[in-house]
Each structure stands twice: as C-alpha cells, then as structure tokens.
Amino acid sequence: MKKMDETTTMLKALTDARGISGHEKEARQVMEKYIKPFADELFTDNLGSLIAKKTGNDNGPKIMVAGHLDEVGFMVTRIDKNGFIYFQTVGGWWNQVMLAQRVTIMTAKGDVTGVIGSKPPHILSPEARKKPVAIKDMFIDVGASDKEEAMEFGIRPGDSIVPYFEFTPLKNEKMLMAKAWDNRIGCAIAIEVLKQLKDVEHPNIVYGVGTIQEEVGLRGARTSAHAINPDIGFGVDVGIAGDTPGISDKDADSKLGKGPQIILYDASMISHKGLRDFIIDIAEEQQIPFQYSSMSGGGTDSGAIHLTANGVPSLSITIATRYIHSHAAILHRDDFENAVKLIVEAIKKLDRDTVKEIILS
Structure with missing residues (x-):
C-alpha cells in the first residue's frame, strides 16, 4: 500500500477511533483535532455533540451539516x-x-x-x-x-x-474498508466542507457537527440543533448499497462510486422538496454525479433536525456503503469527495433570499 495522503490519514483516524453510542469521547477528540483549524469557534452541547462554527456572513442563514460520531x-x-x-x-x-x-x-x-x-x-x-x-x-x-x-x-x-477492525484500503485504493463508516464518513464530510470553505466567501454561517447517540434515537442531532437553531439542515450519513450479489433494483439500486445519494424518504423524514430540488439543480449544473435513494426503515439526523423549533428544511445526503452495522464496511472515496463538493457548492449559494425561496417552495 502506498503512503496515505492527508485525507486518507484523517479517514483512518476517524474510523479507528472507538465511540459507541453514549461513549463518543475518543471519536469526538479525533474530529475536533481535524476540524479545529477551519472553525472560528468550537463548542459542545450538554450531551457531548461537537459543534464547529464558521462565519461567512454574520447576518446570513445558519447552515447545519451533521454527521454522527457514534457507531454501533x-x-x-x-x-x-x-x-x-x-x-x-x-x-x-x-x-x-x-x-x-x-x-x-x-x-x-x-x-x-x-x-x-x-x-x-x-x-x-x-x-x-x-x-x-x-x-x-x-x-x-x-x-x-x-x-x-x-x-x-x-x-x-x-x-x-x-x-475491532483496522482501516484498510483495498487493492483498488478508492475502495476503503473500515469499521464505523456509519457514521465517521459523515464526520469526515463535515470536516472537509469547513476545510474547503476556509478561504472562500459564503453568505451564511456554517456549522459542522459531530452528533452523539444517533444509532439509539437521533438524540444528539436534537440537542445540537436546539443549540444552533439552524435555517437549513443537512444530515450526512451512510446509505444502502445495492451492488452486491442477491440484491434486486427494487430493493436497492445505488452503486459504489456513482455519486452521493439524495434521500427522498426514510422512516424519520420526508425530505424537504424545495431543498431537495435546489440540491439536485446544483448537482446537474456542476455535473456532480448523484443517485436517488429511499429507505422504508431507519433514519438519519435530518429526522431530528427538521423538527427543531418551528421547523428546519432538511435533506439527507448519504454515501452508499456495503455491510453497514458490521465489523467491516466498504465505501468509495469518490462518493465522499462528490458529497463534499455538492454541499460546498450549495453553501456558496445559500443566502437569506435563497433560503426564503426554499422554505416557500
């Protein structure tokens, strides 16, 4: 295996960290280390979710990008x-x-x-x-x-x-195998979004969040969203891959390497149509590959975020992943990079007027 680059080193550190629901400290410390250089302010809610704030426009809308720290x-x-x-x-x-x-x-x-x-x-x-x-x-x-x-x-x-499992790039080094992709990949997306916005103007305030206790009821997303009171919410997580033997297209049709998944519906939320259409338009304009997906069972942090205060337009953007909730899962690095690109491009356009249009659409 060739020497790992900076991003791969981060992915290894995140996934090798131990952090089951209710004991996320080690994973939080790793996320804090990697997101701190790109944040204006760093704090936690009272249950331990990590919140990194980056201000583009003090008077702009608040955009929450949340991945959960905990693993099963x-x-x-x-x-x-x-x-x-x-x-x-x-x-x-x-x-x-x-x-x-x-x-x-x-x-x-x-x-x-x-x-x-x-x-x-x-x-x-x-x-x-x-x-x-x-x-x-x-x-x-x-x-x-x-x-x-x-x-x-x-x-x-x-x-x-x-x-116990150690991060392992496979022979095709874009295929990455590790424990806890669910959902350290979401934490990595939040880190990378803030990193790519470091010297970029954006008309809003961005919050990169590592939430706690998602796997047992979306709990940290609820408390951290109350602390932030966002105007727009993105839950970034893993999704179901349908590209292994025995799975039919009607069960799951997403494939590794074909782009992030736009979740239409899951057990915790019907995605906000205005926000969903906005994101799809950006993906098509920027020629960023994406896939549609829905899940009749399971949910993501968006399910808690969208019910905060008087409601938050929210959308889950996920990474197709094989063998989730096991010791070893596999995902494709291109999907991670394209998810980051899509969210960054969206944040650049999410000014106060655009958010108002999304809410009314």
Whole structure:
C-alpha cells in the first residue's frame, strides 16, 4: 500500500477511533483535532455533540451539516462465575454478523480484547444448527479463568464494547474498508466542507457537527440543533448499497462510486422538496454525479433536525456503503469527495433570499 495522503490519514483516524453510542469521547477528540483549524469557534452541547462554527456572513442563514460520531457496539451487562461476559447491543445488529468477531472492552484499567462466542455447532441438534444463534445466547470470551479475574482486568457492567477492525484500503485504493463508516464518513464530510470553505466567501454561517447517540434515537442531532437553531439542515450519513450479489433494483439500486445519494424518504423524514430540488439543480449544473435513494426503515439526523423549533428544511445526503452495522464496511472515496463538493457548492449559494425561496417552495 502506498503512503496515505492527508485525507486518507484523517479517514483512518476517524474510523479507528472507538465511540459507541453514549461513549463518543475518543471519536469526538479525533474530529475536533481535524476540524479545529477551519472553525472560528468550537463548542459542545450538554450531551457531548461537537459543534464547529464558521462565519461567512454574520447576518446570513445558519447552515447545519451533521454527521454522527457514534457507531454501533455493545455494553457489558454482567460477568458470570466462569469469567464470561454477557452484553446488550447498542444500536442495531444482525446476529449473523456477530459470532467469532473480535471486540475491545474499554475499561477503567485499559483495553481488554475478547471474541464473541456461543455454544459450538458440534453439540447442537440438527434442528438447532439450522437456526441463527440468538444474541441472548452469545457471550464474550476474554480469557478470564473466573469472575474475579475478569474483574481484575477492570471489566465491569456498563463498559463499552467496540468492534475491532483496522482501516484498510483495498487493492483498488478508492475502495476503503473500515469499521464505523456509519457514521465517521459523515464526520469526515463535515470536516472537509469547513476545510474547503476556509478561504472562500459564503453568505451564511456554517456549522459542522459531530452528533452523539444517533444509532439509539437521533438524540444528539436534537440537542445540537436546539443549540444552533439552524435555517437549513443537512444530515450526512451512510446509505444502502445495492451492488452486491442477491440484491434486486427494487430493493436497492445505488452503486459504489456513482455519486452521493439524495434521500427522498426514510422512516424519520420526508425530505424537504424545495431543498431537495435546489440540491439536485446544483448537482446537474456542476455535473456532480448523484443517485436517488429511499429507505422504508431507519433514519438519519435530518429526522431530528427538521423538527427543531418551528421547523428546519432538511435533506439527507448519504454515501452508499456495503455491510453497514458490521465489523467491516466498504465505501468509495469518490462518493465522499462528490458529497463534499455538492454541499460546498450549495453553501456558496445559500443566502437569506435563497433560503426564503426554499422554505416557500
């Protein structure tokens, strides 16, 4: 692998950081490091969402670009007498992607490595072997001989358990594999948007935000949007890729490398038609590739942002990603770069009059 450039180094740092919902500190510190040089002001809300403010026009509208800091993971609930760790999921997990995966338990005494285990198939009945193992029947093996030794390691109920995976560019180096693309790619977009606006005039105030606890109910987007009171909101996140075997176009038709996704509808929000049309017009004018997408289940931070105060026209712009909510997901760097370009071009045009037109459209 060739030496990583500045952007790839940032993407690695963001995705390697550990930050399940409710324990986003490490990921927040990484985002803060990378966004601070491009912000006029940096602060957090009272739950821990990071807010970076960049002023173009003091009297212009407030534009919020939000990616969430948290990733799906687990939490220790109890330790049995033999030293095995039981847990609950934090965020949505499909049990078939969990077994035999390595995890890191973040304790007050430091990191403890473990692996997710279950009763071996060799001793199951033929009927039981045909069924996926239920999450309630899984445990984490940290190599402890008993409960006392596990506690000596520092493990206690409430500790965060994070999927372990190291950022890896594939042979085609635009294809990037990592844990936590959901949603450190959104954080990276917010950072890069502020970076590209550093010496550029824009008729508004831009807020690049890393929200907390999205995976458990869009919570940080709600509190940070109250702190900002934006006029326009963009939720930047991952979306479903439909370019792997077994997926039909009617299920999902987005492909990696074919541009960011404009979300028409999801379970948390119907996208604002005026803002959606505005963004599509810019994409077509600037010849920025994009794809349409909708999701009957799941939501993004836009779902909370658009309900702030008396309403915020909002739109989700997402990156098609394979294998989300697992230890290893894959996305395409071009989609990231085109999402940034699209949002930057939009921000350049979002003056007070344009926002008023969007609201009334």
